[in-house]
Amino acid sequence: EADSAIETLARRVQETLSLGRRHRFWETQPVGQFKDLGDPSLPEGPIEPPMLLSDVRPEPYNLPAQYEWTTCDVDDEQTCGEVYNLLTSNYVEDDENMFRFNYSKEFLRWALRPPGYFKAWHIGVRVKTSKKLVAFITGVPARIRVGDDIVGMAEINFLCVHKKLRSKRLAPVMIKEVTRRVHLENIWQAAYTAGVVLPTPVTTCRYWHRSLNPKKLIDVGFSRLGARMTMSRTIRLYKLPESIVTPGFRKMELRDVPAVTRLLRQYLSQFVVAPDFDENDVEHWLLPLENVVDSYLVENPETHEVTDFCSFYTLPSSILSNQNYTVLKAAYSYYNVSTKTPLLQLMNDALIVAKQMDYDVFNALDVMHNESFLKELKFGPGDGQLHYYLYNYRIRNALKPSELGLVLL
Numbered sequence: 001e002a003d004s005a006i007e008t009l010a011r012r013v014q015e016t017l018s019l020g021r022r023h024r025f026w027e028t029q030p031v032g033q034f035k036d037l038g039d040p041s042l043p044e045g046p047i048e049p050p051m052l053l054s055d056v057r058p059e060p061y062n063l064p065a066q067y068e069w070t071t072c073d074v075d076d077e078q079t080c081g082e083v084y085n086l087l088t089s090n091y092v093e094d095d096e097n098m099f100r101f102n103y104s105k106e107f108l109r110w111a112l113r114p115p116g117y118f119k120a121w122h123i124g125v126r127v128k129t130s131k132k133l134v135a136f137i138t139g140v141p142a143r144i145r146v147g148d149d150i151v152g153m154a155e156i157n158f159l160c161v162h163k164k165l166r167s168k169r170l171a172p173v174m175i176k177e178v179t180r181r182v183h184l185e186n187i188w189q190a191a192y193t194a195g196v197v198l199p200t201p202v203t204t205c206r207y208w209h210r211s212l213n214p215k216k217l218i219d220v221g222f223s224r225l226g227a228r229m230t231m232s233r234t235i236r237l238y239k240l241p242e243s244i245v246t247p248g249f250r251k252m253e254l255r256d257v258p259a260v261t262r263l264l265r266q267y268l269s270q271f272v273v274a275p276d277f278d279e280n281d282v283e284h285w286l287l288p289l290e291n292v293v294d295s296y297l298v299e300n301p302e303t304h305e306v307t308d309f310c311s312f313y314t315l316p317s318s319i320l321s322n323q324n325y326t327v328l329k330a331a332y333s334y335y336n337v338s339t340k341t342p343l344l345q346l347m348n349d350a351l352i353v354a355k356q357m358d359y360d361v362f363n364a365l366d367v368m369h370n371e372s373f374l375k376e377l378k379f380g381p382g383d384g385q386l387h388y389y390l391y392n393y394r395i396r397n398a399l400k401p402s403e404l405g406l407v408l409l
């Protein structure tokens with residue numbers, strides 16, 4: 001039987017290598033299927049029509065007998081702590097298992113409670129006997145513009161199954177359950193991202209990283225010393241000015257919400273897929289929140305006009321095995337708008353602020369106009385790709401990352 005095991009393995013490898021690999025679950029879902037790629041006869045827009053709410057399955061999907069569904073109230077300190085602990089130990093790692101995302105509790109409360117959120121969409125699975133939280137998936141409501149369509153969607157995130165319960169087909173049940181609960185609110189589309197290839201990405205983005213603390217990044221294995229580079233030359237290469245250079249560059253405040261909303265809506269209107277933010281959304285997603293999201297704007301000192309905006313969110317990673325460090329402090333580029341200050345200068349000021357705040361690295365995707373500053377500001381391409389997906393909405397041709405104006409957390 002050793003031979004047949006090897007044959008089985010060889011076939012698995014062959015299947016996986018060719019995109020022809022089976023997606024037993026995703027083949028059943030209203031998403032673009034690999035076999036449909038390039039079929040011009042398929043119309044853009046919803047793949048399945050909305051159902052009657054009375055036709056939506058009223059009861060939760062079945063879990064294996066020893067587990068039960070639970071709704072996680074992140075306002076409750078204890079429950080938020082359980083969610084935090086599950087993700088801290090079992091959420092996304094890099095391919096070499098050196099790092100794992102360490103979303104903070106205050107970040108999770110921010111990410112999961114935007115205007116109009118539903119607690120019922122913060123879904124957990126517990127062991128019936130011990131009540132231990134072993135799986136999680138979330139949705140939050142968002143108005144997303146796709147071309148000229150404004151679509152009510154759910155943004156799905158934080159899908160996590162405990163390491164000990166992997167490869168038991170729990171994920172499809174989690175996904176079907178969050179889909180059912182979203183349907184009950186008469187919402188029929190979703191947006192999500194993943195580092196894995198699934199049927200079928202609307203676009204695939206690349207991560208770029210700008211070293212702020214190169215010595216630590218090299219020590220923990222995040223980056224490698226460049227060829228023919230010394231450590232001191234590397235530190236010098238990434239050195240930044242002590243203070244920002246743009247006159248009128250300051251932290252965003254509550255009073256700036258109307259101006260920032262105008263600026264952002266105008267800017268995002270040029271992308272094929274982008275959030276349709278109103279002032280309530282901007283107040284939630286972009287008003288600075290310590291250790292979660294930082295936003296800056298440029299107010300013309302004479303006219304007091306708000307002309308530019310930049311923001312980044314804070315997502316540390318646990319460093320899984322290093323003698324000297326346990327946490328990688330990372331900033332992720334969020335939404336940036338430049339109308340008067342060159343984007344290059346605006347983002348350099350963001351780097352300067354992030355360095356002042358002791359971040360180790362500043363990450364950015366090659367979405368929106370980010371490509372215009374990445375190389376010049378000494379970002380290096382990462383090995384991480386981020387695939388963007390829409391559920392129950394077909395876009396005939398995949399987008400270029402520069403046509404995407406949506407950043408998920």
Ligand SMILES: CCCCCCCCCCCCCC(=O)SCCNC(=O)CCNC(=O)[C@H](O)C(C)(C)COP(=O)(O)OP(=O)(O)OC[C@H]1O[C@@H](n2cnc3c(N)ncnc32)[C@H](O)[C@@H]1OP(=O)(O)O
Pocket residue numbers: 022023024025026027090091092093154156157158159160161162165166167168169170171172175178179182183187188189190191192193194195196198391392
């Ligand atoms: C209208 C409303 C609709 C709302 C829903 C919209 C869709 C939302 C979709 C979710 C958006 C999530 C956004 C984020 O949070 S992306 C971050 C995902 N989380 C992690 O990577 C954390 C670490 N990993 C884990 O916790 C587990 O490995 C997970 C839970 C990811 C899979 O558990 P496990 O490893 O034990 O596998 P299984 O045996 O249970 O199931 C295997 C099946 O699951 C498919 N799979 C694997 N990974 C993902 C993934 N990241 N998105 C979608 N599907 C995924 C896989 O292709 C296979 O299906 P098929 O290939 O056979 O068909």
Ligand SMILES: CNCCCN(C)c1ncc(F)c(N2CC(C(=O)NCc3cnc4ccccn34)C2)n1
Pocket residue numbers: 092093094095099100101157158193194195207315317332363382383384385386408409
């Ligand atoms: C569902 N929400 C998607 C966003 C989650 N985000 C931020 C994310 N999704 C996939 C990635 F590929 C990724 N990358 C940032 C790049 C990076 O920093 N790679 C080294 C590294 C440091 N720490 C970690 C932890 C996990 C994976 C890679 N890590 C790659 N980011």
